[in-house]
Amino acid sequence: xxxxxxxxxxxxxxxxxxxxxxxxxxxxxxxxxxxxxxxxxxxxxxxxxxxxxxxxxxxxxxxxxxxxxxxxxxxxxxxxxxxxxxxxxxxxxxxxxxxxxxxxxxxxxxxxxxxxxxxxxxxxxxxxxxxxxxxxxxxxxxxxxxxxxxxxxxxxxxxxxxxxxxxxxxxxxxxxxxxxxxxxxxxxxxxxxxxxxxxxxxxxxxxxxxxxxxxxxxxxxxxxxxxxxxxxxxxxxxxxxxxxxxxxx
Amino acid sequence: xxxxxxxxxxxxxxxxxxxxxxxxxxxxxxxxxxxxxxxxxxxxxxxxxxxxxxxxxxxxxxxxxxxxxxxxxxxxxxxxxxxxxxxxxxxxxxxxxxxxxxxxxxxxxxxxxxxxxxxxxxxxxxxxxxxxxxxxxxxxxxxxxxxxxxxxxxxxxxxxxxxxxxxxxxxxxxxxxxxxxxxxxxxxxxxxxxxxxxxxxxxxxxxxxxxxxxxxxxxxxxx
Numbered sequence: 001x002x003x004x005x006x007x008x009x010x011x012x013x014x015x016x017x018x019x020x021x022x023x024x025x026x027x028x029x030x031x032x033x034x035x036x037x038x039x040x041x042x043x044x045x046x047x048x049x050x051x052x053x054x055x056x057x058x059x060x061x062x063x064x065x066x067x068x069x070x071x072x073x074x075x076x077x078x079x080x081x082x083x084x085x086x087x088x089x090x091x092x093x094x095x096x097x098x099x100x101x102x103x104x105x106x107x108x109x110x111x112x113x114x115x116x117x118x119x120x121x122x123x124x125x126x127x128x129x130x131x132x133x134x135x136x137x138x139x140x141x142x143x144x145x146x147x148x149x150x151x152x153x154x155x156x157x158x159x160x161x162x163x164x165x166x167x168x169x170x171x172x173x174x175x176x177x178x179x180x181x182x183x184x185x186x187x188x189x190x191x192x193x194x195x196x197x198x199x200x201x202x203x204x205x206x207x208x209x210x211x212x213x214x215x216x217x218x219x220x221x222x223x224x225x226x227x228x229x230x231x232x233x234x235x236x237x238x239x240x241x242x243x244x245x246x247x248x249x
Numbered sequence: 250x251x252x253x254x255x256x257x258x259x260x261x262x263x264x265x266x267x268x269x270x271x272x273x274x275x276x277x278x279x280x281x282x283x284x285x286x287x288x289x290x291x292x293x294x295x296x297x298x299x300x301x302x303x304x305x306x307x308x309x310x311x312x313x314x315x316x317x318x319x320x321x322x323x324x325x326x327x328x329x330x331x332x333x334x335x336x337x338x339x340x341x342x343x344x345x346x347x348x349x350x351x352x353x354x355x356x357x358x359x360x361x362x363x364x365x366x367x368x369x370x371x372x373x374x375x376x377x378x379x380x381x382x383x384x385x386x387x388x389x390x391x392x393x394x395x396x397x398x399x400x401x402x403x404x405x406x407x408x409x410x411x412x413x414x415x416x417x418x419x420x421x422x423x424x425x426x427x428x429x430x431x432x433x434x435x436x437x438x439x440x441x442x443x444x445x446x447x448x449x450x451x452x453x454x455x456x457x458x459x460x461x462x463x464x465x466x467x468x469x470x471x472x
Contacts, residue, residue, distance in 0.1 A: 101259075
């Protein structure tokens with residue numbers, strides 16, 4: 001479903017991605033882990049067609065980037081730590097607006113379905129700026145799945161959410177994954193991704209340094225796997241590793 | 250059809266959002282009315298002089314009020330990462346430009362529709378002439394077409410509030426000069442022959458900058 005070969009991304013002289021290879025099969029839920037500055041967000045922005053690679057090949061659902069970007073965007077849903085929603089529009093108006101941009105038919109029915117999926121149907125006439133951060137993030141997932149994409153990219157969706165909001169978000173993520181969609185999610189929260197993902201890839205210094213499937217790993221082994229992968233790279237931040245260890249405990 | 254639908258969706262969204270918040274229109278309107286009042290008291294013009302300065306006063310007011318509106322219009326897209334949401338849609342990205350540009354034009358025309366009668370009353374001058382109103386439209390179109398493109402670029406920077414006027418005003422000089430000259434021609438009742446070169450310049454400027462924006466918007470919005 002996603003094929004990436006020798007991907008390089010440079011900002012000026014600084015190379016953020018350095019010949020990255022990455023494959024995802026249809027229906028997989030891949031957690032992309034890595035320290036700050038490893039290139040996770042840059043990589044996801046390239047997959048999302050929001051940024052261009054300097055070198056390398058990327059194809060999603062058989063369509064090459066950047067040549068067939070519009071076809072890729074039609075099959076892609078993206079959730080970032082920002083909701084990409086308009087505060088002065090209601091939840092329903094936001095979804096209807098994005099639905100029109102995607103040229104969706106039966107928009108009323110689809111908007112109602114998605115609002116029910118993310119648990120915001122009762123609040124559909126409320127302005128988004130009155131929503132809590134967790135509610136906005138749930139609506140952001142609704143926006144991302146409105147056009148029923150084959151691939152969904154999540155860039156640290158739990159950022160800034162309290163425990164209750166994270167738990168509700170996880171339920172929505174499970175629901176989305178249960179529909180057989182291909183998911184790639186970056187996160188620093190090892191505990192959460194250990195319960196959600198079917199595969200764990202570690203990105204460090206612009207390349208994938210390790211990859212393991214969920215069935216090959218006990219949940220309590222994920223931190224050790226992550227530490228081992230990242231410690232191969234001497235530039236990784238030990239403070240960050242300690243923080244993630246605390247989260248897992 | 251997809252292009253048109255996406256353009257309409259962006260326009261409708263901007264109008265619906267502004268109808269609710271009124272942040273953009275109120276800022277533009279308060280600024281424009283204040284400037285007109287300041288000029289009214291500062292200049293204390295006689296009837297003859299009014300005819301020569303009216304066009305300049307009006308276009309300076311429209312240009313500054315317009316830059317306020319352009320900044321706010323793009324700030325809405327930057328807020329909560331909405332520009333990324335637009336760019337993720339499977340539509341020709343120039344449809345997003347046209348949607349934003351037409352929305353900005355509507356806001357600017359609305360402010361002008363309120364400011365012109367007010368100016369007419371304060372300065373006791375008849376501004377409701379077909380030719381003059383046509384110049385107001387063409388001048389606003391040119392200003393907004395280049396302004397929307399530049400606002401999309403500057404919105405990515407930290408100094409966007411300062412940077413937009415610095416980039417916009419030099420590029421908008423031809424459209425402002427042409428609009429002032431053509432407006433003055435109509436208000437002073439000059440013959441069509443002497444106004445036509447300025448109208449032609451306005452038309453060429455509008456066409457060229459809309460075409461440039463259509464071609465480069467995709468590159469402008471990418472990192």
